[in-house]
Amino acid sequence: MDPPAAEVLHYSDEEQSSTLLLQLHKLRAESILTDVILCAGRTEIPCHRNVLASSSAYFRAMFCNGFRETRQTKVDMKGVGPVILTSIVDYVYTGLISIGLDNVLHLMQAASMLQFGRLFEACSRFLQSQLRPDNCLSMFRLSDLMNCDSLRKKAKEMAMESFTDVSSSEDLCELSLQELMGYLEDDSLCAQEEEVFETLVAWIRHDPISRRGTISNLFKKVRLRHLHPTYLFQFIANDPLIQSSTLCTEIIESVRRLMFSIGTRSIRDFVVDFKPLWAAPRRCSHDDTLVVVGGRRNNELTSREALVFDEKKQKWQRLTKLPVRLYKASHVALHSILYVLGGLITNTSSSQVSRTVYTLSLKTNQWRTAEPMLEPRFAHQTVSYLHFIFVLGGLGSDRQLTAGVERYNSMFNQWEAVAPMPETVLYPAVATTNQRIYMFGGQDATHDPVRLIQVYHIGRNMWCTMENRTVKNVSAPAVVLDETIYIIGGYTRRVMAYDTEANRFVKCANLKERRMHHAATGLNNKLYVTGGRYVSGHDAIEDTDAFECFDPKTDTWTCKGRLPFKLFDHGCLTLTCVTQNWKKS
Missing domain, CATH: 2.120.10.80 (Kelch-type beta propeller)
Structure with missing residues (x-):
């Protein structure tokens, strides 16, 4: 007879990984078995190369690819301040870090450079929690500088959904022409067309000397078909900026002929450039x-x-x-x-x-x-x-x-x-x-x-x-x-x-x-x-x-x-x- 099959216990110790990390953190605190010192200014932080290399692709490349840092006992961490470097090393050993308004940008920059992806996204989530209509445009710009897609998406959503409040913020007047055009031509913009016009006028008047010539391009982003006629013909048509542009006055005159020549004219009779402007749909909002x-x-x-x-x-x-x-x-x-x-x-x-x-x-x-x-x-x-x-x-x-x-x-x-x-x-x-x-x-x-x-x-x-x-x-x-x-x-x-x-x-x-x-x-x-x-x-x-x-x-x-x-x-x-x-x- 065959011997009975031996029983096997597949043991899983759920505390092992966290306990191991804590023990390594204690060893680092006592400089036991540490083999490299990270330097930021006059601050020196003893660490274990294998722990750093296991935590980030940046350190893995530094210590495992034959670079000079592999043989150095001290590594100068240029571009990272002492406080931020200390916080990140603590994070490596404990998984804990405090993110606040006073350090989030520096942490985000360091996390990006040192390739701590989860920490980078944690900083992004913190910034997203701070989003308001009066800062979402600057947050959007920050997301470009940081190359942070998640922050960019949320900041853009808030700018679109709260455009009435955003349009009165100082940040809007600081947008470039391309940035403003990007907002105004977006179908998801939550705004009445009257607000769109008033926004572009306010943007131009913030710097009239250099921006006055942009009125024709910006006016094309206003969906005239969805404006109240009284507002269009009595307010917009008499605006000095509009009157200074031949193209703008031609567009308004085309709308006037279409609306007041009932039965005798159609959209086919008007200037070619005007047709797509009149056909523009309502915004998705x-x-x-x-x-x-x-x-x-x-x-x-x-x-x-x-x-x-x-x-x-x-x-x-x-x-x-x-x-x-x-x-x-x-x-x-x-x-x-x-x-x-x-x-x-x-x-x-x-x-x-x-x-x-x-x-x-x-x-x-x-x-x-x-x-x-x-x-x-x-x-x-x-x-x-x-x-x-x-x-x-x-x-x-x-x-x-x-x-x-x-x-x-x-x-x-x-x-x-x-x-x-x-x-x-x-x-x-x-x-x-x-x-x-x-x-x-x-x-x-x-x-x-x-x-x-x-x-x-x-x-x-x-x-x-x-x-x-x-x-x-x-x-x-x-x-x-x-x-x-x-x-x-x-x-x-x-x-x-x-x-x-x-x-x-x-x-x-x-x-x-x-x-x-x-x-x-x-x-x-x-x-x-x-x-x-x-x-x-x-x-x-x-x-x-x-x-x-x-x-x-x-x-x-x-x-x-x-x-x-x-x-x-x-x-x-x-x-x-x-x-x-x-x-x-």
Whole structure:
């Protein structure tokens, strides 16, 4: 018989390595078995060559590759001060070192030279913990000097995320032209375009003699398409620096012709150099955010709530409430501002038709009043195009249907009447694209559906009408995606895609129920539909808190959750803001 297999114990002494290092540290302290002395000035530190060579590639090369230091009993450590050298040798033997503001730079330099990688990164982490908006630019420069990628990355991130604070720091004015251009052209910069312009102007005025000639190159980094027209044409255009540059004035004039020559000019008509400037996208730090406002809540009170959807957390969060309760007001977004126009004021004992305009910016999360409409109205429709807001139809102060249309010019803060609708309708689906406003269906004064498409040419101030048997909607929203208009429901389950060029409807996937008085918006190339009323299986009209998404590419609907409460006749809009800026208010 074979002898039984011998049992084997694989012993692992976890304390051996640390104990060994501590014993070596004691031997060094007593200069026992030490074979080299590191010198810094008048400071001499006895060490063991094998310990140093095992701790760093620098010392390994020094003592193991036949250099003269292999035979020397004393090695002069040039470039390293006595205190720093003592700290590093202690670190080699104990793994412990104190890093503070008074020594971090010297430690980092020594760790880099002596090739202590983990110590170098520890210094980097310490500096990262000290990052603030007022020092991140100098830290970024330091990271270049130290060739420290981890510090460079964190300093750049802070500069991008806190640019509003960074732009007012003294360090920004000390940047070179190339450094400043690098920040301003970065898609991840968290700043409004107005801030970008003000930053470059402040940088030039810090040293006007040598920097004045840079205005043309810097101005190209401002994404003009995303500036408020009033700021561009009244503030920027009149700035002496801009006026001193022929190229800058040509660019602004190109924008002016594009925005004010509606219907007669296009981007193709302008200077070649201007086209990529106009096409520049919003910065990545600008989020398109879905906002729901107003409406009728749980079929009881008219709601003052304003809600914003947090895409990352998949939750609704509340914004500042509307100042008053407004029944059947209209809602529109322009230049990242939410407008609530008109409506029936229900706060008072006797309802009153309003012509007041309220605005909300996610940047401030505060409601303000804007220039009021020419006429009070409610149950009307509103759309925006370029720097204009158009208000169409609805019910006037006499509670009668009106065909009146008025236009708000955000550039001059003025309202003006334009050509009235050919056919007076209530609750049509309205959308704007390609310099035209399209109005689908609705109902007449006798509550009969109108099978009509009414088209308003913005540049010509003219209407035309087209009869179409496919049009069959009342109280339905319309949304534009990729120049296609989607009409969603309206006392029907149907979703229709309208090709404006071909004057052709294409049927899309149906809604789950017959839906009306709901709201919709476009976000990230998809349609989002919120709330409304629907016809149940018992032909009863009920309110809903549904929150659904339609993907035109797959022609499918998906549930996105629920609104915090049932809601109809509300606004659902897409607002653009600097990432999470509204949370700071």
